[in-house]
Amino acid sequence: MSDPREERRSHGAPPVAFDLAASEFRVDRDRIAGSPFFARLGGVTQVVSASGSGLLHNRLTHSVKVAQVARAIAERLAAEYPSLIDALGGCDADVVEAAALAHDLGHPPFGHLGEQVLDRLARHRFALADGFEGNAQSFRIVTTTDVGGPSAVGLDLTAAVRAAMLKYPWTRLHHPEPHPRFMSEPPRGASEPSDAPGTGSGKFSAYVTELDDLEQARAPFEGRLADWQQTVEASVMDTADDIAYAIHDITDFHRIGVLQHAPVSAELGQWQSNAATLAWLSDEEVRRQERMPGRSLELLRRRMHEKDSWIVSDEAFHAAVARVRSELVDELLSTPFDGSVEAEQAVARFSMRWTSRLVEEMSVVDNPSTRSGHVLLGGEQWHEVQVLKFLHRKFVLLRPDLALHQRGQARLITNLVEALDQWLGDRFEADRLPRRLHDLVELAVTEYEALARSEPAVLVGATGEAPQGRDAVHALARGRAVIDFVSSLTDKQAVSLMDALSGRSAQPWSDAFVL
Structure with missing residues (x-):
């Protein structure tokens, strides 16, 4: 078996005159941090738009914190498990930090809501079998649409960093064979959405246009990892992203007064008081009573047993609920955030204590469940993260007032995609397209014509038929270009561009709509 260390550095451009670092992996990090796609994350929603308050994380500050946590994990694990990590392909702190900074580059305006809308439009309006996925878009940016690398095609990152970005190292439908969605216990994210059978994996990290890049990045790990398994x-x-999401989003919504003490306390307290009784109820009965405190938490416990039997434990779940109630509800949420020094210190203590606890209890295992990577949170800590993520979903993401804003944002993105598509179809205006959109169309046409010649099966969409003829292939390319363009906007740019396209803008020239 070949030594992977040199291969991990292959297929990326060596440092050139304008790079500040000599190490290839540090060069990768610098190129990502210097990318305009990275800078735009400061204007992209994490959960809800920050509206200039400075109190909520955006995608940029979230990515920086993921990188901070990821580097700490990598340094600790590399020191504690050197032989095992080396056998699995390595764990370099610079690689991990670079991948963490890059992991959200492809997130579109308005957070996960924008991702869902663009996926639906890509599949149904443009018949793109790949649809849209934020992770795959991030990979497309660093390999294809960014021009910051020496070759002006992507960032020319090393194989190791590109592989480290692949949370879900498969395409939606076609790679690898057999596809992981058909496994008896599919990896996390590989299963088809229950409400969209036949559409392929719910999560994936590469489009078919970047399949060569995926295979190239994964080549050094062949024989060390299954083709569906994440690198270390x-x-x-991935784990650092979970930690940052669970902790920092919770503290964000405490700071702005959305996460309230009373309902969170009632949900946890009622479940603790009635856990034995609730356990005897049928799923139907619990769902019927879901608006009553404690029932949603009971449904979470049951879903964990259904999906993650490899790690779930009722004893650990009870302990996790108790710890979250004690340290989040009774300590942090019991005093409303008022911007005082004491309030800021309470948030900082909670965040640092929990981050440290989660990082310190992580391990590397040789033969993990298909539902997990080789890097694992401790059993207690895994349950605690699930409870924190549950609270975030129930008391933030499912709020009716958030749904009100999101419905408007979904309509805005839909209208914007339709308006740009119509503009592309107007032969009298073809020479007045935004230059960025024009360049993306040319790029996509080249890609899709090549795929239509070499692998037409990967272009098969919901119709079950490969595109026939030049016009059909160009229609796919035009759809991908529109999706690329819209997904690269900030929240504010999306709003301003739609205002301009609909004639509502009060200014003859709006902000730049391109990177």
Whole structure:
């Protein structure tokens, strides 16, 4: 078996005159941090738009914190498990940090809501079998649409960093064979959405246009990892993302007064008081009573047993609920955030204590469940993260007032995609397209014509038929270009561009709509 260390550095451009670092992996990090796609994350929603308050994380500050946590994990694990990590392909702190900074580059305006809308439009309006996925878009940016690398095609990152970005190292439908969605216990994210059978994996990290890049990045790990398994570095980045999401989003919504003490306390307290009784109820009965405190938490416990039997424990779940109630509800949420020094210190203590606890209890295992990577949170800590993520979903993401804003944002993105598509179809205006959109169309046409010649099966969409003829292939390319363009906007740019396209803008020239 070949030594992967040199291969991990292959297929990326060596440092050139304008790079500040000599190490290839540090060069990768610098190129990502210097990318305009990275800078735009400061204007992209994490959960809800920050509206200039400075109190909520955006995608940029979230990515920086993921990188911070990921580097700490990598350094600790590399020191504690050197032989095992080396056998699995390595875990370099610079690689992990670079991948963490890059992991959200492809997130579109308005957070996960924008991702869902663009996926639906890509599949149904443009018949793109790949649809849209934020992770795959991030990979497309660093390999294809960014021009910051020496070759002006992507960033020319090393194989190791590209592989570390692959949380879900498969395409939606076609790679690898057999596809992981058909496994008896599919990896996390590989299963088809229950409400969209036949559409392929719910999560994936590469489009078919970047399949060569995926295979190239994964080549050094052949024989060390299953083709559907994350690298150790990707597993570190993925876990760090979970930690940052669970902790920092919770503290964000405490700071702005959305996460209230009373309802959270009632949900946890009622479940603790009635856990034995609730356990005897049927799923139907619990769902019927879901608006009553404690029932949603009971449904979470049951879903964990259904999906993650490899790690779930009722004893650990009870302990996790108790710890979250004690340290989040009774300590942090019991005093409303008022911007005082004491309030800021309470948030900082909670965040640092929990981050440290989660990082310190992580391990590397040789033969993980298909539902996990090689890097694992401790059993107690895994349950605690699930409870924190549950609270975030129930008391933030499912709020009716958030749904009100999101419905408007969904309509805005839909209208914007339709308006740009119509503009592309107007032969009288073809020479007045935004230059960025024009360039993306040319790029996509080249890609899709090549795929239509070499692998037409990967272009098969919901119709079950490969595109026939030049016009059909160009229609796919035009759809991908529109999706690329819209997904690269900030929240504010999307609003301003739609205002301009609909004639509502009060200014003859709006902000730049391109990177």
